[in-house]
Amino acid sequence: MGIALNDAPPVALTEFDRGYYGWRVVLASCLGVMVGFGSLFVYTFSIFMKPLGAEFGWGREAISRGFGFAALSMAFCSPILGHLLDRYGPRRVILPCSLIYGSCIASLALLRPHLWQFYATCILLGLVGNGAAHLAFSRAISSWFHRRLGLALAMVMAGAGLGSMILPFVAQTIIGRAGWRAAYLSLGGLALVVGLPMTWRFIHERAPGHDDSPSTLHTGPTWQQGLRSYPFWIIIAVLVVNSVAMNGTVTHLVALLTDRGISPGGAALSASLLGGSSLLGRVVVGWILDRLFGARVAFTVFLISAAGILVLARANTMAMGCMAAALIGVGAGGEADVTPYLLTQYFGLRAFSTLYGITWTFYAIAGAIGPVILGRAFDSTGSYTALLTLLAVVMALAGGLFLLLPRYAKPEPIES
Numbered sequence: 246m247g248i249a250l251n252d253a254p255p256v257a258l259t260e261f262d263r264g265y266y267g268w269r270v271v272l273a274s275c276l277g278v279m280v281g282f283g284s285l286f287v288y289t290f291s292i293f294m295k296p297l298g299a300e301f302g303w304g305r306e307a308i309s310r311g312f313g314f315a316a317l318s319m320a321f322c323s324p325i326l327g328h329l330l331d332r333y334g335p336r337r338v339i340l341p342c343s344l345i346y347g348s349c350i351a352s353l354a355l356l357r358p359h360l361w362q363f364y365a366t367c368i369l370l371g372l373v374g375n376g377a378a379h380l381a382f383s384r385a386i387s388s389w390f391h392r393r394l395g396l397a398l399a400m401v402m403a404g405a406g407l408g409s410m411i412l413p414f415v416a417q418t419i420i421g422r423a424g425w426r427a428a429y430l431s432l433g434g435l436a437l438v439v440g441l442p443m444t445w446r447f448i449h450e451r452a453p454g455h456d457d458s459p460s461t462l463h464t465g466p467t468w469q470q471g472l473r474s475y476p477f478w479i480i481i482a483v484l485v486v487n488s489v490a491m492n493g494t495v496t497h498l499v500a501l502l503t504d505r506g507i508s509p510g511g512a513a514l515s516a517s518l519l520g521g522s523s524l525l526g527r528v529v530v531g532w533i534l535d536r537l538f539g540a541r542v543a544f545t546v547f548l549i550s551a552a553g554i555l556v557l558a559r560a561n562t563m564a565m566g567c568m569a570a571a572l573i574g575v576g577a578g579g580e581a582d583v584t585p586y587l588l589t590q591y592f593g594l595r596a597f598s599t600l601y602g603i604t605w606t607f608y609a610i611a612g613a614i615g616p617v618i619l620g621r622a623f624d625s626t627g628s629y630t631a632l633l634t635l636l637a638v639v640m641a642l643a644g645g646l647f648l649l650l651p652r653y654a655k656p657e658p659i660e661s
Contacts, residue, residue: 267389271397273447274382275404277339280436281382282346282374283581284408286315287492288520289416289432290616291499292513296425301358305500306620311360311367312496316613318371320606326375327602331595335385336448342376343440345369351433354426375605377440379405383585384598388451392535395586399531402581406524409574410517413499417513465593471600476591479646480584484604485611486643487547490636491577493615494554495519501557501629502566511563515570522574523581530579534586540650543583547644550576551637558633587650 258265278284294308329338349370356363375381382401390397412432419428471477498519502512526546533542553572560566588601622632 269447270385270389271400273443274386274401276443277440278379278382278401278404279408280439281378283378284405285412285432285436286370288409289412290496292413292416293425294500296420304624306624309616309620311363312616313613314364315367315371316609318368319374320609322372323375323602323605327598330381330384330598334450335381338376339381339444339448342373345373346377347433347436350436351430353429380601380605385448385450387589387594387597395531395534398585399527399582402527403524406520406527409520409523413513413516465595468596468599471592471596476650479650480587481604481607483643483646484608486640487580488608488611489615490554490640492612493619496616497619505561507563507566515566518567519570519574522571523577526575526579527582531582539587540647543647544644546576546579546583548641551641554633555637558630
């Protein structure tokens with residue numbers, strides 16, 4: 246029998262116990278994130294770029310605008326979703342958003358040669374996307390963990406790593422055998438079959454009054470106070486630069502590599518390798534965050550991402566493409582851990598989802614810009630090299646801002 250919406254499981258064990266209910270929430274969240282917006286839509290977008298162009302005659306800049314519209318609508322809705330998560334809890338938000346999200350992905354199989362139809366679907370995907378991504382699931386996780394929050398978030402974000410590793414290969418395989426329409430239909434069905442049941446059964450916040458850690462649902466500043474804090478704006482500034490560079494790179498990765506003579510299968514393998522290394526990055530960075538000062542960890546993560554983009558700018562062999570994808574993936578995976586972790590450490594849980602949603606507004610607006618400017622650069626010059634090199638340098642410099650973050654109160658490190 247399912248658990249009622251307003252019920253929360255009893256808490257008898259601690260986060261250091263294997264049977265602790267929070268670890269079930271972690272597993273369910275991991276699977277939900279695996280088929281969520283951040284992995285399924287974002288990491289397979291580049292797989293569909295050439296098939297859509299071949300089918301409808303659309304240019305890469307025009308197709309990239311679809312990603313941009315999704316990002317902009319996500320930017321608009323993320324603070325609203327964050328407020329709803331803080332007020333009503335993750336379960337009541339994730340379930341309807343996941344239903345709409347999965348249905349929208351499947352509906353892309355019905356595309357006709359009208360860009361407005363593609364754009365309209367992308368906009369709707371953006372409106373509900375963060376309700377089926379780690380913004381929503383992180384709220385539940387952060388209510389169950391404090392001393393092992395980095396590891397718990399890493400395990401959840403590992404779902405995105407698994408999705409970004411597996412789903413591009415799955416999409417490319419289906420496209421090769423049955424066409425891009427069958428691929429979209431299959432991916433949408435997967436999102437519905439995996440995401441909805443796990444959320445319904447296991448996603449609950451920890452009940453107030455059963456908390457043995459200093460992190461509770463009502464500690465920390467209000468979201469208005471958070472907006473007046475300089476650590477919040479440092480996080481925002483770095484995320485904006487990261488989003489332009491990383492979203493632009495990921496959405497054009499397969500097209501870039503195939504332009505340089507790498508086979509579609511090899512390019513899809515590089516995209517899957519990016520996902521696999523992001524999985525490694527999430528787990529390792531999450532483990533480190535529980536032991537070292539988060540700002541220094543974040544700085545290192547962004548340097549790795551910048552190095553990957555710099556290699557990709559000059560990649561003309563399969564080996565260089567794989568190296569670039571691996572470095573970018575490690576950085577992307579680590580960044581997904583860093584943002585919610587730093588927000589909980591500096592601002593607590595009182596307005597965590599609202600502040601996280603606001604960071605997503607800036608991240609998504611920047612994410613809308615990245616793919617479009619890379620598409621324009623290619624359409625204008627026939628090359629990505631100069632712009633990718635510039636983005637890598639700016640990203641490395643922006644990461645240095647993390648070193649300006651102050652220390653936060655933190656319990657004693659966990660024994661290995």
